[in-house]
Structures are given as structure tokens and as C-alpha cells.
Amino acid sequence: MDVRLYLAQRISAAVMLPLVILHILIILYAVSDGLNAVEILERTRGSLFWGVFYGLFVVSAAIHAAIGVRAIAREWTPATGRTLDYGAVLFGLLLLVLGARAVSAVVL
Amino acid sequence: MSQSQQHLTVSVWRGKSEGAFQDYQVPHLENQTVLDIVTWIQRYLDPTLSYRFACRVGMCGSCAMTVNGTPRWTCRTHVSKVARDGRLKIGPLSNLPVIKDLAADMTAFFEKWQRAEARFTPTKTRLDPIEQIPPSSPARLAASAAIECINCGVCYAACDTVRWNADYLGPAALNRAWTLVNDVRDGGQDVRLRAISANGGCHNCHSHQSCQVLCPQNLNPTASIAGLKRLTAAAFIRGGLK
Amino acid sequence: MQAHRRQTLWLAALIHRLSGLLLAIFLPIHFLVLGLAIESEAKLENFLRWTENPLVKFAEMGLVFLLTVHLLGGARLLVLENFPWRVWQKLFATIAVGISALIAFGFLFRVM
Numbered sequence: 504m505d506v507r508l509y510l511a512q513r514i515s516a517a518v519m520l521p522l523v524i525l526h527i528l529i530i531l532y533a534v535s536d537g538l539n540a541v542e543i544l545e546r547t548r549g550s551l552f553w554g555v556f557y558g559l560f561v562v563s564a565a566i567h568a569a570i571g572v573r574a575i576a577r578e579w580t581p582a583t584g585r586t587l588d589y590g591a592v593l594f595g596l597l598l599l600v601l602g603a604r605a606v607s608a609v610v611l
Numbered sequence: 612m613s614q615s616q617q618h619l620t621v622s623v624w625r626g627k628s629e630g631a632f633q634d635y636q637v638p639h640l641e642n643q644t645v646l647d648i649v650t651w652i653q654r655y656l657d658p659t660l661s662y663r664f665a666c667r668v669g670m671c672g673s674c675a676m677t678v679n680g681t682p683r684w685t686c687r688t689h690v691s692k693v694a695r696d697g698r699l700k701i702g703p704l705s706n707l708p709v710i711k712d713l714a715a716d717m718t719a720f721f722e723k724w725q726r727a728e729a730r731f732t733p734t735k736t737r738l739d740p741i742e743q744i745p746p747s748s749p750a751r752l753a754a755s756a757a758i759e760c761i762n763c764g765v766c767y768a769a770c771d772t773v774r775w776n777a778d779y780l781g782p783a784a785l786n787r788a789w790t791l792v793n794d795v796r797d798g799g800q801d802v803r804l805r806a807i808s809a810n811g812g813c814h815n816c817h818s819h820q821s822c823q824v825l826c827p828q829n830l831n832p833t834a835s836i837a838g839l840k841r842l843t844a845a846a847f848i849r850g851g852l853k
Numbered sequence: 854m855q856a857h858r859r860q861t862l863w864l865a866a867l868i869h870r871l872s873g874l875l876l877a878i879f880l881p882i883h884f885l886v887l888g889l890a891i892e893s894e895a896k897l898e899n900f901l902r903w904t905e906n907p908l909v910k911f912a913e914m915g916l917v918f919l920l921t922v923h924l925l926g927g928a929r930l931l932v933l934e935n936f937p938w939r940v941w942q943k944l945f946a947t948i949a950v951g952i953s954a955l956i957a958f959g960f961l962f963r964v965m
């Protein structure tokens with residue numbers, strides 16, 4: 504990991520700090536009477552706030568997780584160099600695409 | 612030797628990376644360091660045993676070994692503190708190749724000091740007046756807190772990031788770099804910041820503090836490395852790492 | 854276990870790594886489930902009915918623990934790296950695990 508990856512990792516972490524706290528609070532609040540699709544979608548559909556919230560969440564999580572998994576692979580698997588970089592980019596893109604799809608599904 | 616003489620069973624690593632532990636019976640004295648034990652074995656039981664020491668008083672940093680699984684400076688480690696049930700297991704420092712028996716090959720360790728630019732780059736000659744550095748200036752205080760390293764390699768052997776990533780510069784080299792970063796007389800700052808920001812640099816540290824827990828000089832490489840992370844990140848943002 | 858690993862902060866680093874890894878594995882699944890809503894509300898609803906199974910609730914409790922422990926562990930690291938050195942690392946790391954367990958049990962309590 505060099506200084507660029509470090510910064511991307513820590514900045515995405517700092518961005519997610521308040522997001523995760525809110526996410527946990529929502530989980531604790533929402534599950535009390537069971538989850539249901541109507542309730543979730545009522546809250547999120549057409550909401551600019553939740554759109555930005557989850558959008559930012561997905562982008563930060565994709566960056567953060569890709570770099571984190573890369574660091575683990577560097578130390579715990581034989582992978583090095585290009586393999587690591589491509590693997591991390593691919594994983595990040597996967598999260599980004601699936602995440603964008605999920606956000607659009609619940610917000611749009 | 613008196614009748615009541617107690618004995619220790621000491622398993623000592625013999626060989627290179629391939630090898631085995633061999634047991635020795637060594638008299639247990641009241642005031643005895645691990646280095647005394649090794650020396651006793653070499654003097655009285657097996658002169659072919661290889662190990663390294665110089666000062667015997669915790670200054671030179673050459674006597675570090677793995678004692679009962681933990682890297683320690685053996686000349687200042689009392690047997691009574693580390694022996695368990697009259698047994699001791701002594702091996703070479705880990706994370707380094709073995710030259711023979713208890714002597715680890717420190718080459719990679721010191722090469723990383725060079726790679727980290729952990730050496731002083733003078734900006735003055737002997738003809739210039741000596742630079743006055745206020746002892747209470749923040750930079751001097753930061754350097755002082757990290758300066759007493761004896762290059763023993765204990766932290767390096769205790770660092771799992773070194774173990775799992777051969778490129779990682781390791782706690783000692785980075786700690787030394789931190790003291791130089793805080794030395795206003797040093798002229799090698801840009802090169803140094805670039806060196807420790809590259810692959811294998813300070814950003815690989817996971818802050819386990821295993822290095823700090825075991826450093827015989829009570830230094831805190833984790834804190835030094837955190838300082839380097841801050842400094843390099845700021846330099847990168849300013850565009851100063853090109 | 855090797856001796857240098859028998860200390861709180863090494864374990865904290867391991868917990869941080871494993872929780873992050875498991876969360877990274879969970880994320881794509883999480884996104885796929887939410888993506889069900891693209892096709893229809895009913896599909897998402899069907900899936901949510903399946904999650905009412907107590908075993909799934911236990912797994913979810915685990916996820917809440919992983920998320921909280923990774924959050925608090927990460928917060929400690931951000932403070933450690935960006936502010937003057939603090940000596941309460943071990944205490945905070947221990948408390949972080951405790952709080953995470955409490956929140957995870959709190960979650961289970963709410964869904965039961």
C-alpha cells in the first residue's frame with residue numbers, strides 16, 4: 504500500500520463514519536416491527552436525501568473495501584503486483600455496479 | 612558446584628533455516644541472563660555453537676534472540692523472568708534468514724534502513740557554527756522520544772506485517788526515519804518522504820503495537836509511523852511528493 | 854499462538870481485518886437483495902419474509918456486530934493516525950468489542 508491507496512482508504516473511511524452510525528441506528532429502529540418492502544421503499548423512493556446518502560455510501564464502500572481486500576490479499580495470499588491491482592479494481596467495480604443498481608432500485 | 616545446584620533444560624536452535632532444537636542441561640544460577648546461558652553452553656558444552664553479542668549491557672543491540680517464542684535482548688533478559696518450569700527455548704530472531712544457530716542474518720534489516728533513507732543528510736560543514744536546537748522545541752521532543760534505538764531487530768522480528776509482506780520497511784527503519792524527519796539540520800527530507808511513501812512504506816503498518824510492546828528501549832515505533840503517515844499524507848496533498 | 858500475538862492490540866487488528874473481510878463478502882449479496890426491488894416490490898418482500906427465519910436473524914445479529922466492531926475499530930485507528938498519541942488504545946479496543954456485542958444483542962432483542 505502506498506500513500507495514494509492509504510489516503511483513499513482513510514478518506515473513504517472518514518466519509519463512512521457518520522454514514523455507518525446512521526445506518527446502524529436505522530437498522531435498530533426499522534427492525535422493531537419487522538422489515539417490509541413497502542416501508543423501506545416508502546422512505547427511500549424519490550428522496551434526494553436517501554439517494555445522496557446511499558450513493559455516497561456505495562462509492563465510499565467500494566473504494567474502502569477494494570483497498571482493504573487488496574491489503575489482505577497482499578499479506579495472506581501469494582498475489583503481488585499487477586494481480587493485486589487488477590483484482591482490487593475488479594472487486595471495486597463489482598461493488599460499484601451492484602451498489603449503483605441497488606440504490607437506483609430503492610430510490611428511483 | 613553445590614549439591615543443591617538446580618539445572619535448566621535449554622533447547623537451542625542448531626542449524627540454518629533447516630535444523631532442529633537441541634537440549635542442554637545448564638546450571639541455574641540466581642543472577643543469570645539468557646546470554647549467560649548461551650555463553651555457558653558454548654564454553655562448556657559445545658564450542659561450535661554460534662551466536663552474537665558485544666556489549667553485554669544493553670547498548671549494542673547485537674544479542675537479540677527468540678526466547679520462549681518472544682524476541683528479546685538476551686543480555687538484559689533475566690532467566691528467572693522468562694524460564695517456565697525450568698525450561699528455556701532459544702532460537703534466532705524470526706523474519707530474518709539464519710546464518711547459523713542463533714545468529715540471524717541482519718542484512719535485509721539494515722538494507723531497509725537505507726531504503727527508508729533512514730540516514731542523516733548533512734547540510735553544513737565543520738566550518739559552520741553548530742546549529743542551536745532548543746531542547747523544548749516540538750520537533751526535538753518528537754525526535755528525542757524515538758532516538759534511543761539500538762538496532763536490535765526485536766521489533767522487526769515481532770512485526771507480522773514484515774512477516775507477511777517482504778517489502779515492508781519495518782518498525783525500526785521507519786522509527787529512525789521519523790527521528791530524521793524531525794531533525795531540522797537534515798537536508799534529505801524530500802527523498803526520505805518519497806521513500807517511505809512508496810510501496811512497502813509506512814502506510815502498510817497496521818498499528819498492532821507488537822513492536823512497541825516488545826521494544827527493549829521502550830520506544831513506540833507505532834507512534835513514529837503514525838507521525839510519518841500524517842506527514843506523507845499532508846505532503847502528498849500539497850503535491851510535495853512528486 | 855506466537856508470543857507477540859498474545860496482546861490486545863494484535864487481536865484488535867485481527868478482528869478489524871476479519872470483520873472487514875466478512876463485510877466485503879456480504880456487501881455484494883446485500884446489494885443484490887436490494888436490487889430485487891428493481892424487478893418488483895413483491896420480490897423484495899418475498900425475500901424479506903424469508904429473513905424472518907430465526908437462523909437468519911442470528912446471522913444478521915452477527916452482521917450488526919461485524920459492522921459496529923469495524924466502525925469502532927476504524928474510528929480508533931483514524932484517531933491514532935491523525936491526532937497526538939493517546940495511551941488508551943487497549944482500553945478503547947476492549948470497550949469497542951463490548952459495545953459492539955451490546956448493540957448486536959440489542960438488535961436481536963428488537964427483532965425477537
Ligand code: SF4
Binds near residue numbers: 771815820822833
Ligand atoms: S504497529 Fe506497525 S510496525 Fe509495529 S508491529 Fe504492527 S505493523 Fe509492525
Ligand code: SF4
Binds near residue numbers: 759765829830
Ligand atoms: S525500535 Fe526498539 S526493538 Fe526496534 S530495533 Fe530499535 S531498540 Fe530494537
Ligand code: FES
Binds near residue numbers: 665669672684
Ligand atoms: S550484547 Fe549488546 S545489547 Fe545485548
